Amino acid sequence: MGLKxxxxxxxAESMFLSPESQRxxxxxxxxxxxxxxxxxxxxxxxxxxxxxxxxxxxxxTPWGLVVTLMLMVTCAIGLLLCVLNWHFTLKxxxxxxFFLVAFNTHGLLVQDGFLNSKMIQRVAQNPPEVLRGLSxxxxxxxxxxxxxxxxxxxxxxxxxxxTFMPNLVQNVSFILxxxxxxxxxxxxxxxxMTALFESQPQLAELISPFNTxxxxxxNLKGE
Numbered sequence: 001m002g003l004k005x006x007x008x009x010x011x012a013e014s015m016f017l018s019p020e021s022q023r024x025x026x027x028x029x030x031x032x033x034x035x036x037x038x039x040x041x042x043x044x045x046x047x048x049x050x051x052x053x054x055x056x057x058x059x060x061t062p063w064g065l066v067v068t069l070m071l072m073v074t075c076a077i078g079l080l081l082c083v084l085n086w087h088f089t090l091k092x093x094x095x096x097x098f099f100l101v102a103f104n105t106h107g108l109l110v111q112d113g114f115l116n117s118k119m120i121q122r123v124a125q126n127p128p129e130v131l132r133g134l135s136x137x138x139x140x141x142x143x144x145x146x147x148x149x150x151x152x153x154x155x156x157x158x159x160x161x162x163t164f165m166p167n168l169v170q171n172v173s174f175i176l177x178x179x180x181x182x183x184x185x186x187x188x189x190x191x192x193m194t195a196l197f198e199s200q201p202q203l204a205e206l207i208s209p210f211n212t213x214x215x216x217x218x219n220l221k222g223e
Contacts, residue, residue, distance in 0.1 A: 025159055026157055027160050028160065028162065028167075029174065031094070031159055032078060032081045035081065036074045036075075036081060037074060038150055039077050039097065039098070039101055040070055040077060043098075043146055044207060044208055045105055046104075046105055046206050047206040047208075049109070050202070051203065062192070064189070065196070069193070071181070075181050078178045085170075087161055091154055091159070094154055095155070098146065098151050098154075099143065101147070102142055102143045102145075102146035103147075105146055105208065106142040108208075109142075114205065114206075114208065114215075
């Protein structure tokens with residue numbers, strides 16, 4: 001009877017707590033790093049396309065500046081995901097960011113506009129009309145590649161379960177680490193970055209998902 005109970009208990013806990021499943025599962029920070037890199041390199045394609053179209057990039061590409069900006073965006077997205085890195089929120093939060101960035105990329109590449117607060121209000125007020133206006137094979141392709149494909153990978157990946165206190169300590173540690181890296185990169189290229197965004201202020205509106213988050217924050221502040 002005791003052996004039977006042991007097997008039942010072991011089976012019930014094996015999905016999340018057994019040492020074997022924990023060893024095979026992927027650590028949440030690997031998921032966050034991979035997601036941040038995908039969102040930076042692929043999800044911000046509109047930013048990199050606009051950057052390489054600048055006149056100063058026609059003769060020679062300042063790869064140091066480009067790589068630094070990519071790393072800064074990766075760190076910024078990583079900081080955002082740190083706040084959302086909890087067992088029951090990580091997958092839904094990253095999935096939401098995947099689709100948000102996918103819709104933004106489509107809007108920036110095709111319609112010259114990202115998903116801002118006014119557009120979100122229009123969707124909330126009249127979803128069928130807005131969705132009919134957005135329907136196209138290009139939207140379907142972009143959302144499938146940038147949103148659905150990584151979301152399927154994410155939900156098919158087993159993520160290691162981390163208890164509350166170790167998870168909190170890891171989150172705080174990585175927030176400090178990513179913040180330090182982000183600050184260091186800014187100090188290294190601050191003059192070039194300042195000159196770039198002062199001469200091309202529209203580039204800031206191409207950085208997803210912070211363009212949408214900034215628009216929502218401004219809307220809330222205005223209210």
